[in-house]
Amino acid sequence: MSKTTNTRPAIRWRLLSTASAFALLASAYGAGQAEAADGDADRPLIWIELGGQMEHIGGQGAFFTPGFLAANPTSVVLQHTCPVQAQTPPLSFGEDVKLSYQPEDSDWIIAASVRIGRSSNFRHTDHQTHGVFYRWLKYGEPLHLPQYPTFNAHPLSWEKFAKTDARHKESHAIIDFNVGKDVGLGMFGTGSSSVLSAGVRIAQFTAKQSVDMRARPDLHFGGYKFPAYHITYQTASFNTYHVTGHADRDFHGVGPTLSWSGSTPFAGNTQGGEITFDWGANAALLFGKQRTRVRDMETGWSKARAGNDSLPYVTLYQRPGGHSNNRSVTVPNLGASAGLSYRYADAKISIGYRYDVFLKAVDTGIDTSKTSNLTFNGPYASISIGLGD
Secondary structure, three states: OOOOOOOOHHHHHHHHHHHHHHHHHHHHHHHHHHHHOOOOOOOOOEEEEEEEEEEEEEOOOOOOOOHHHHHOOOOHHHOOOOOOHHHOOOOEEEEEEEEEEOOOOOOEEEEEEEEEEEEEEEEEEEEEOOOEEEOEEEOOEEOOOOOOHHHOOOEEEOOOEEEEEEEEEEEEEEEEEEEEEEOOOOOOOOOOEEEEEEEEEEEEEEEEEEEEEEEEOOEEEEEEEEHHHOEEEEEEEEEEEEEEEEEEEEEEEEEEEEEEEEEEEEEEEOOOEEEEEEEEEEEEEEEEEEEEEEEEEEEEEEEOOOOOOOOOOEEEEEEEEEEEEEEEEEEEEEEEEEEEEEEEOOEEEEEEEEEEEEEEEEEOOOOOOOEEEEEEEEEEEEEEEEEOO
16 A cells, blocks of 8 residues: 655655746747747757656665564564565656757757656555464363363464564655757768757655564463373463664755767658657766664563463563764766657657666665665656747
């Protein structure tokens, strides 16, 4: 199940709304200028691109792995969706908008883009056994003594169990401002383009995760025998555990970026519609902040005789954990994309796959600091409209 809200949706939507409004104003202005000019080229002055993506995000944070999991590797209640697997984050879904402007009779292109995404989920897992045991046995069978009813066997229900509640929330934004020049010169064939750009990239990422685990992974049975009467008094003992954990992580950075993108037609024509192969590569160096705050607590208790309330639970251990940091970082960023587009007149539909990695951008550790790469990869689709022919 999935039902939470993102921490900064308002900021993301303001960015998207602002970019969209700017796109409409600029397109209206560009269209007016184009209509007033004689002999204008047949290419649009402005392209507005709207799209969406589905991404797998790596480097959101390590899972909470309490000690009782390693101490009970064969427990049946930990063999299904275990407390670690329950913490797996969902796919992220997002939107992007891009505005590009190319003046008349010029190879220069000015572009701005905003790419945002978010994901959130809540997962509950509950695994338990069902069984009973009898305190009094005679000849290995439940004891029944009509003349002594207080000694009769009464079934006691004690189960092994493992319950986990895991919550996860993530949001991210990548904003680019670029100025580029078409340097293709037909190097990839007639009608192809190759744009080399430079500009500024702003990236931000936040993730929150929390977990609550309760488990009784094993039961141990023992007993006292009375051989003269062929009677056994059975006992059950167990250990039980409770784990809580919460982590907040974020990265914010800004820095220069270089990109190279291209498009090569391989089917159709500009009059009747054509299909192109699109590709891109980018590199950036971001300067920013990396913040992390993790807190967790694992507690274990022991019960000597199940069902005997006169014997208290004994605390085995209590282990607090976690760490914090707030530091300045320099993060290299590399990315690539490849896809196909179908263009007819001044409209274009595109699909493809892209990958971005921010090297050592996030502290993913639990009890100690551990920097890891933040990666985004997945398919995307977009529709573009050209204005101001």
